[in-house]
Amino acid sequence: MTLDVAAIAEELRRLAAETASWEHAGWSALHAAVRDLDETDLRQRLRTAKTSWLLARAIQGYRGVSPCPPQPERYTVVATDGSVLNPDRHSPLRYYVINLGTVVLAYGDAPQARMESRARLYAGEEDLYLSDLSRRVPISGTVLGFKRAVEELRQAAELACSLDPPVVVLQDGTLILWGLESQPEFVVNWALGPFLEALAALRDARVPVAGFISYPGSSDVMNVMRVSVCDYPPRGMPVNCDHCRARIRTEGHRPACDILPDVTDRVLFEQVFKLTPGERSPVYASASTILERYPEADRINFFYLHTGAEVARVEIPTWVSRDRAMLDLLHAAIIDQCSRARGYPLALQEAHELAVIRAEERREVEILVDRMLAEHGVVLRRSAKERSKRGRYV
Amino acid sequence: MSEQPESLRLGEVIETSTVGFVAECDELHCLPPLGSLARVNGPEGDVIYAVVTYGETGSIDPGRRVVRRGSADLRDQAIYQQNPELRHVLRSVFSAAAIAYRRDDRLSYLLPPLPPPLHYSVERVPTTEAREVTDQPRYFPILAQYRGEIPADQLLAAHARHLYELRGHDRDWLERAARELARIFKHDYDRLVPLLEALDPDLA
Structure with a gap:
């Protein structure tokens, strides 16, 4: 152990006391x-x-506060979540993997579950780099995160549009791809195009979609x-x-x-507006700049929802917020899902479990690559730093 | 055999060794009874026979604990109706101890030369075949030496009772089984008596 916790504990204690007293001071002003x-x-x-x-x-x-609408007698929830193996700059093989977990849960007279994960490897030039002729951007890190978001929504939309209504689609995290604001135009088009196509497909099929953000940090x-x-x-x-x-x-x-x-909106709605379990706030429109690139009907609105465990942020396209029946269906379905998994939507929880790539699985892929290269006489020389971390010694 | 192969399949080998295997059931909760007979058809035509020694149902992911889903109004089978994902996140597994194998139509009451391969099907043993395999309780010493999740005596008692039922209350077989137990435990009266009592249908 190299972190001397004792050395920073005293300062942390002081910081905690200061933060608490300062927050307290502003409380009455906020009320x-x-x-x-x-x-x-x-x-x-x-x-x-x-x-x-x-x-x-x-x-x-x-x-204004809206109570939880009555639970629908039957509904189907589709949730997807993705996990990635980033390109390894220490490996001569250039590739990345997106593992998508898909969950379909149907409730009502004939309850059913369909749960699967699908891993896909991307290794082609067009999969690895984005280019506008003058620049070449590798698809990794943040940019790969956009691709993952696109694949998650595309998979959910494809599946949900083929199911009998009422169907709701849940995504983990935001539907506002605000991270694209700092990206070059060709990256924005590459990511936003298929994302908006999937949103439009859901709108055409009248399947409400929601991005669920647990413990939101927005204000x-x-x-x-x-x-x-x-x-x-x-x-x-x-x-x-x-x-x-x-x-x-x-x-x-x-x-x-x-x-x-x-404080964040989460605290505001929990402690000042005092949402109680099942209740939601009014619907607001987000002012995020990237939404100007979304079609008007698909621009993202949001509300805060008390799931029973916390106040979460739920993001929905404008067309859903304009349709009271759709909004009520989503509201009730999310509350039902949260009640099944201790405050977080069950379908998203299971999609995450299917998608997650664990450390031992990452290691397994690395070993597989090493072996396959060795079969062709290529002995992988990792960077000195990498080697020093793997074979630790004193 | 009158039974179709599909109806015999219980599950699939997920751990294997010379002394036995662990199998995951195809259907949640569809565990074979303790002491019943299971078989695996090996790749070279060998058939390995094993006695079910243990069963359990739990989370597929060892890192995820099973939590309560029911309430006063929602219980038992209704919980599974209301939570259709449960059959995907839970699984039933059972262990079995190898007692015999068949090669070239010859039955040997010995541990198999090779363990059953991983991912091979585990099947129930049809009644006629089970009667044949268990006709002579010469494999009882293997079960008497079983070291696992449950005491060997419980395994022997469960196996004998199961076979007695399967064999249509065959008193002659029960007598042979009792005699074999008496031979195995002739120096251990304290173990023998409760075992014989457990076997006696008149005491049940």
């Missing part, structure tokens, strides 16, 4: 902000606000609360975060929104 929220004034503020944060846009208002609604307490509008100025923040340094200014605690 007051929610209590005094004037939605007409807020809409006015949001129209002209210039902020550096994502602001949740209300569709049916910022406040879109909390950011709106910050706008609501901003002291610029009473002084006749629009909310302008850049301007306000610049004055911190030049004038020692203290932003009005600093009275609010630095």
Whole structure:
């Protein structure tokens, strides 16, 4: 053991105490902000606000709680999850693997389960690199993550569209591919094209899809609360975060929104809006820039949902949020799924179990590659650093 | 044989050794009874006969614990109805101890020369064949030396009772079995008496 835990424990203790007391200080201000929220004034503020944060846009208002609708007598849930073996830069073989876990669970008169995992190896030039003639981007790391997301949604859509309704599709994580915002145009097109095709196929088949985010770290609604307490509008100025923040340094200014605690939407809906198990928040529209590339009907909206174990974020396409029956079906199905697996959708849990590539399996593939190369007289020389980690000595 | 091969299959060998094997059942909970006879048809025409020594049902993934699914209103078979994924994440496995093998139509009450291959089918032994294999309880010493999950005496008692039923309450066979046990345990009265009592249908 090389980490001296004792050396950092004292500082961690101090940090924990400080964080707790600071959060506590902002609590009453947050409760007051929610209590005094004037939605007409807020809409006015949001129209002209210039902020550096994502602001949740209300569709049916910022406040309000919807109880869990009655459980459907029967429904089918389709969930997919993927796991990857990244390209190994120490190996002369260039490839990656996507292992997709697929789960179909049908409830009602004839309960059924279909569970399978499918591994696919990608090794062709077009699988390994993206190119726009002038640049070549290797498909690994973050970029491979986009491919995995595409494959997960494509597989789920293909399957779900062939099943008898009512069917819901669940995905683990966000449906907003915001990570593409920092990518070159040809990478965006490569990833977004098939992703949007799968979303459109689901819309055409009228199969509602949801991205389920457990323990979400987003603050879109909390950011709106910050706008609501901003002291610029009473002084006749629009909310302008850049301007306000610049004055911190030049004038020692203290932003009005600093009275609010630095908490996420999850905490806001759990402790201030006080969602109870089964309840959901109103549906909001995300202001993420990448959504401008989505067709209007498929732009992602979201709501927060108390699963019984936590407040999770659920992302849905706009067309689902406009259809009350679809929204209710999804809401009820997710709650039912969560009740079957201690607060996390059962279908997603099982899809993950089917997809996950364990350390010993990764090692098994490495050994297989070594052996196959050895059969052709190629003895794999790993990097010195890699060798030093594998054969540890004193 | 009147029974179809499909109806005989119990599952598949997932662990194997000279002394026996572990098999995973094709269907959840469809375990063969303790002490019953199972067989594996080997690649060279050998048939290995084994006695079921243990059964269990649990999570397929050893890292995942089984948790309660029911309540006062949802119990037993209804739990499986309501949770269709259970048959994919749970499995039933059983162990069996090899007692004999058949090669070139000759039955030997010895451990097989080779263990049954992994992934080969494990089958129930049809009644007629089971009667033939067990007709002479000469394999009892192998079971008496069994070291595994359950005591050897429990295994012997379960096997003898199962065979007695299978053989249509064959008193002659039971007598042969009792005599063989008396021979094996002639120096261990404390083990013999409870075993004979367990076998006696009039005491059951």
